[in-house]
Amino acid sequence: MEFFDFLSPAKTSRNASTFKFSFRAKIITLWVIIGIVILFLLRFSRILPVFIWAAVTAYLFNPVITFFSEKTKTSKVLWILILYILLSLLVFWALKSLFPLISNEITDLVSGSLDDPNTFLGKIAAQGNVSFLGLDINLKDQVSIFSNWIKVQFPLQVFPIFFSAVEKLVYLLVYFVITFYLILDSEKYIILLKRIIPIPYRQEIFDLLENINLTLGAYIRAQVVLIFIMSVISFIALTILKVKYALILSMTTGILEVIPIAGPIIATIIAAMVALFQVETPFGISNGMLVAVVIATYFGLRQLEDYFVIPNVVSKFVKVHPVVAIFALMVGGTVGGVLGLFLAIPTAAIIIVFSGYLYKKLTEE
Numbered sequence: 170m171e172f173f174d175f176l177s178p179a180k181t182s183r184n185a186s187t188f189k190f191s192f193r194a195k196i197i198t199l200w201v202i203i204g205i206v207i208l209f210l211l212r213f214s215r216i217l218p219v220f221i222w223a224a225v226t227a228y229l230f231n232p233v234i235t236f237f238s239e240k241t242k243t244s245k246v247l248w249i250l251i252l253y254i255l256l257s258l259l260v261f262w263a264l265k266s267l268f269p270l271i272s273n274e275i276t277d278l279v280s281g282s283l284d285d286p287n288t289f290l291g292k293i294a295a296q297g298n299v300s301f302l303g304l305d306i307n308l309k310d311q312v313s314i315f316s317n318w319i320k321v322q323f324p325l326q327v328f329p330i331f332f333s334a335v336e337k338l339v340y341l342l343v344y345f346v347i348t349f350y351l352i353l354d355s356e357k358y359i360i361l362l363k364r365i366i367p368i369p370y371r372q373e374i375f376d377l378l379e380n381i382n383l384t385l386g387a388y389i390r391a392q393v394v395l396i397f398i399m400s401v402i403s404f405i406a407l408t409i410l411k412v413k414y415a416l417i418l419s420m421t422t423g424i425l426e427v428i429p430i431a432g433p434i435i436a437t438i439i440a441a442m443v444a445l446f447q448v449e450t451p452f453g454i455s456n457g458m459l460v461a462v463v464i465a466t467y468f469g470l471r472q473l474e475d476y477f478v479i480p481n482v483v484s485k486f487v488k489v490h491p492v493v494a495i496f497a498l499m500v501g502g503t504v505g506g507v508l509g510l511f512l513a514i515p516t517a518a519i520i521i522v523f524s525g526y527l528y529k530k531l532t533e534e
Contacts, residue, residue, distance in 0.1 A: 218505075219340050220347060221512070227351035229389060234352055245353050253345065377526050384518050396423040399474060403436075406466050410459065411451035412444050422467075427510060428498055437467040493517055 190198065210217060230252060238245045351358075366374050400423030407415035418440050425432035444450075444459045451459070494514050501513025 216340075219344050223344050223347035223351060225389070225512070226344075226348045227355070228386070229393075230348075231352050231355050232386075235355070249349055249352055253349075377523070380526075381519050381522050384522050385515050388515050388518050392427060395426045395474070399423045399426050399470065402470055402473070403440075403467070406470065407440065407463075410444075410462060410466065411449075412440065412459070412463060413447040414443055418443060427514070428495075431495065433467070433471050437464060440467060493521075 234245055234248045234252065237243075237248045241248075363371060363375075400419050403422040404415055404419030407418055412418065418436075421439060422433075422436040425436045428435070440463050441460045444463045445456050447456070447459075450456055454462075494517065497513040497517035498510055501509035501511075501516070503509070505512065
């Protein structure tokens with residue numbers, strides 16, 4: 170049975186249709202369908218992120234699955250299951266190895282008396298009042314508010330967090346199922362797309378989609394590589410410098426790589442603030458000197474990324490102007506939260522490719 174044939178109405182006659190839509194009727198019908206789809210998406214927007222994340226995951230791993238399936242002459246199902254097993258083992262290892270470290274760092278962060286300058290929060294609180302842009306800020310009050318929220322409010326959220334976790338688990342299972350079928354039936358979707366597109370426009374549209382595919386694939390894979398490399402390198406550097414909370418800081422540094430210009434600056438400021446207020450400093454140097462070393466280290470890592478990682482490791486990195494990237498991130502974060510931030514710049518890159526196509530169509534003779 171052909172793909173999606175069950176959606177077609179039963180054919181009772183081979184005669185051509187005696188009633189045809191006029192051009193105006195076609196346009197009206199098309200806009201009505203678009204309106205219905207938009208209303209549907211808005212109504213069920215809460216579940217859309219699961220499908221979007223599944224589509225992104227399938228897009229990333231489908232070339233790998235297809236490659237191994239063709240080389241070994243085996244079913245895609247087998248390689249998808251192998252992928253799931255490998256990812257499950259990786260997640261299990263990460264939870265087993267990293268969760269205790271993160272838990273210990275968070276416990277160390279919020280523990281201790283605010284009146285004891287030998288604790289991290291206590292040292293911040295001991296600074297008293299500071300002035301920033303004409304505002305007087307009492308650091309002890311701010312630290313006390315933060316500490317009380319962690320100790321008092323966080324336990325009250327246990328049940329909401331539990332039920333939220335159950336809901337997220339259901340979404341996670343749905344995510345894996347959807348990803349499985351998206352990868353498994355990827356060729357069928359391409360065939361379906363070819364059937365939908367009218368023959369006179371088929372080649373041109375597929376050329377456009379191929380350019381978008383190259384742009385989107387290059388960017389997403391580049392970002393994954395950059396996040397991983399910068400997380401690992403910054404963790405090694407912070408560990409050598411004995412900066413507190415190196416694991417959390419390095420993970421934050423990697424994630425902030427998705428934000429051009431501002432991301433590395435924010436990561437540097439966060440790491441420098443931790444170095445400034447940590448109680449014990451390595452190698453007998455002062456907190457001020459440690460801050461200077463941390464800033465110099467992050468600056469060096471940034472240069473390493475710009476002149477070695479991007480040109481040599483990510484050769485197909487998508488170039489998006491920083492102003493466009495920042496605008497896209499602000500819009501994406503406002504509209505879609507974390508998912509919006511992740512997809513903002515790839516979407517901007519796609520719009521740039523599509524804009525080039527429209528410009529060519531508008532200016533051709």
